[in-house]
Structures are given as structure tokens and as C-alpha cells.
Amino acid sequence: MKSMWLSLAAAAIASLIFAKMLAARSDADTGAASPIFGVTIPEGYRQWQMIAPSQLGEPFDELRAILGNDMAIKAYGGKTLPFPDGTVLAKLAWKRIPASDFPAAIAPGVATSIQFMVKDSKGYAATGGWGFGKFVDGKPADEAEHRACFACHEAHVKAHDFVFTRFAP
Amino acid sequence: MKSMWLSLAAAAIASLIFAKMLAARSDADTGAASPIFGVTIPEGYRQWQMIAPSQLGEPFDELRAILGNDMAIKAYGGKTLPFPDGTVLAKLAWKRIPASDFPAAIAPGVATSIQFMVKDSKGYAATGGWGFGKFVDGKPADEAEHRACFACHEAHVKAHDFVFTRFAP
Numbered sequence: 001m002k003s004m005w006l007s008l009a010a011a012a013i014a015s016l017i018f019a020k021m022l023a024a025r026s027d028a029d030t031g032a033a034s035p036i037f038g039v040t041i042p043e044g045y046r047q048w049q050m051i052a053p054s055q056l057g058e059p060f061d062e063l064r065a066i067l068g069n070d071m072a073i074k075a076y077g078g079k080t081l082p083f084p085d086g087t088v089l090a091k092l093a094w095k096r097i098p099a100s101d102f103p104a105a106i107a108p109g110v111a112t113s114i115q116f117m118v119k120d121s122k123g124y125a126a127t128g129g130w131g132f133g134k135f136v137d138g139k140p141a142d143e144a145e146h147r148a149c150f151a152c153h154e155a156h157v158k159a160h161d162f163v164f165t166r167f168a169p
Numbered sequence: 170m171k172s173m174w175l176s177l178a179a180a181a182i183a184s185l186i187f188a189k190m191l192a193a194r195s196d197a198d199t200g201a202a203s204p205i206f207g208v209t210i211p212e213g214y215r216q217w218q219m220i221a222p223s224q225l226g227e228p229f230d231e232l233r234a235i236l237g238n239d240m241a242i243k244a245y246g247g248k249t250l251p252f253p254d255g256t257v258l259a260k261l262a263w264k265r266i267p268a269s270d271f272p273a274a275i276a277p278g279v280a281t282s283i284q285f286m287v288k289d290s291k292g293y294a295a296t297g298g299w300g301f302g303k304f305v306d307g308k309p310a311d312e313a314e315h316r317a318c319f320a321c322h323e324a325h326v327k328a329h330d331f332v333f334t335r336f337a338p
Contacts, residue, residue, distance in 0.1 A: 053222035
């Protein structure tokens with residue numbers, strides 16, 4: 001009898017560990033790092049505070065939301081530029097679709113990509129202190145695409161520490 | 170000497186209390202409750218987790234973001250319907266404007282309104298268990314506007330516990 005309970009307890013613990021492994025894998029595939037920058041998907045990013053929503057036209061046709069870790073939110077709150085090392089910004093993007101229950105509204109459809117900017121002023125000194133990572137279905141985009149990130153940020157928003165998004169009140 | 174320190178301490182405590190009052194006022198004008206429902210702006214709602222962004226066409230022409238308190242997020246995670254009492258959803262809305270540094274993108278402009286749905290199945294039994302509050306510049310919209318809330322939610326999303334927004338992954 002006692003050994004049955006022990007087996008049951010062991011099985012329960014094993015299934016809990018397995019569930020946790022699965023949860024971790026779906027949330028952050030730590031094995032997949034972006035080319036050039038080695039940025040990985042940070043765990044728990046979906047729970048981060050929202051900085052602002054946005055929208056991009058054709059050919060993307062996406063609704064987007066930019067989230068930030070605690071350091072990012074603090075920097076926005078204090079209007080601190082440049083953003084301090086440790087800042088991470090996440091951009092979540094979805095195809096724009098008419099809302100199923102109210103087609104006059106546009107809602108997020110299929111998730112298209114997740115993108116991150118990680119501040120490390122020494123590690124990424126050649127790209128304004130920012131490392132970039134773009135992921136589609138959890139897998140990093142190719143090197144050519146990552147090479148384009150900083151060029152565009154540098155061309156448009158150098159004066160805002162290479163960050164496009166402003167905090168939406 | 171001792172009484173000087175006591176006065177200083179009292180002054181410090183008073184100024185702390187005053188600062189806290191000011192902070193509370195700017196974050197949530199607890200004096201302003203919505204007509205019919207008596208819903209007020211919940212403190213700290215801007216820090217809540219994002220459920221999804223959305224967009225609404227003319228005449229609104231708005232970018233929106235729907236946030237939820239912990240209970241809301243937990244209910245979405247567990248696909249729990251109806252939402253439990255204590256659930257609060259916040260809808261933040263801004264005019265759509267071309268992003269200043271990259272006009273091909275649309276960014277949040279002026280904040281137009283903040284709207285809340287508060288679940289209290291007994292208190293708001295006549296309106297599906299939901300109380301509504303819409304605020305413009307911190308002040309509640311009028312009674313006619315609040316009377317329209319539930320009619321629209323009932324017409325379109327009764328099967329989803331009267332809530333339009335789905336969680337965006």
C-alpha cells in the first residue's frame with residue numbers, strides 16, 4: 001500500500017516536471033538564438049507591460065504591440081535616454097483581420113513574428129548598443145534580415161536611442 | 170531639539186501622504202463614477218497585462234489596447250467562461266496617427282477614452298454581470314452612452330460572456 005502511494009507521488013511529480021518543461025519550451029525556445037546578435041526569446045515576455053500598440057500597412061498589414069521589461073518601463077517613465085543596459089523591448093505582430101463578432105473592428109489574426117531589442121552597450125557597441133532578434137514560429141529569421149535591423153533604426157530614430165516606439169499614455 | 174525632530178518627522182509624513190494622494194488622484198480619480206453602474210477608474214490599470222491590441226475605423230479611427238487585471242488574465246489562460254467576479258477589463262483608445270519617425274507605420278496619437286468592464290454577477294445581474302465605465306479626460310461619459318454599452322455587447326458577444334476581445338498569443 002505504502003509503495004503504491006510512493007509510486008503515485010513519483011508519477012505526479014514526474015508529470016509536473018514534464019508539464020513545466022513543456023510550458024518552458026513553448027514560452028521560450030532557449031536553444032534558438034538570432035544570427036549576428038545571439039538574442040534568444042526571453043522567458044515571460046508576454047506578461048510584460050505594454051508600451052504601445054501600432055499598425056503597419058502593406059505588405060505587412062499587421063497589428064502590433066510593443067511590450068517592455070521592468071527596466072524598459074522604468075526608463076520610459078523617467079524619460080531616460082539612452083535606455084540602460086538590461087532593457088529589453090518586445091514587438092509582437094499579428095495579421096490584421098476583421099473581428100469575428102464585430103467585423104467593423106480589426107483584431108489580431110495569425111501571429112506573424114516576435115521581435116526583440118536587447119540593450120548591452122558594450123556587447124552590441126557596433127549597433128548602437130542594441131542586439132536584435134526576430135523569430136517566426138519560435139525560429140530565428142536569417143542573417144540578411146537581421147543585418148537590416150540596425151540600418152533602419154539608425155536611419156530613422158538615432159535621436160531616440162534607436163527606438164521607434166513612444167509610450168502611449 | 171527633540172520637538173524639532175518631531176515636527177520634521179510629522180512634516181515628512183504629511184508630505185508623503187500628500188504625494189500619495191496626488192499620485193492616486195492622477196492615476197484614478199476615485200470621485201468620478203460612471204452613471205448607472207458606478208464604475209470608477211481602477212488604480213494601476215495601465216500596468217495590467219495586455220490581452221490584445223485592436224483597431225476601429227471611422228468615425229472613431231482609433232488604435233486600441235485591451236488590458237486585464239490578474240483575474241482576467243487567469244480566466245483567459247484557463248479559457249474560463251463566464252469570467253469570475255472581480256474580473257476587470259480595460260480598453261485604452263487613441264487616435265490613429267502616422268508615426269512621427271516612420272510615417273508608413275500608424276502609432277497612438279491623442280488618448281480618446283478609457284473604458285472598463287467590471288464583473289460582479291450579483292451587483293450587475295441586469296446587464297449580464299458586467300458594469301461599464303467610459304471615461305474621457307478622467308471624467309465619466311453621460312448616461313445615454315452608458316445605456317448603450319450592454320445592448321451592443323449583448324447583441325454581438327453573448328456567447329463569449331459579453332466580451333469582444335480574444336487573447337492575442
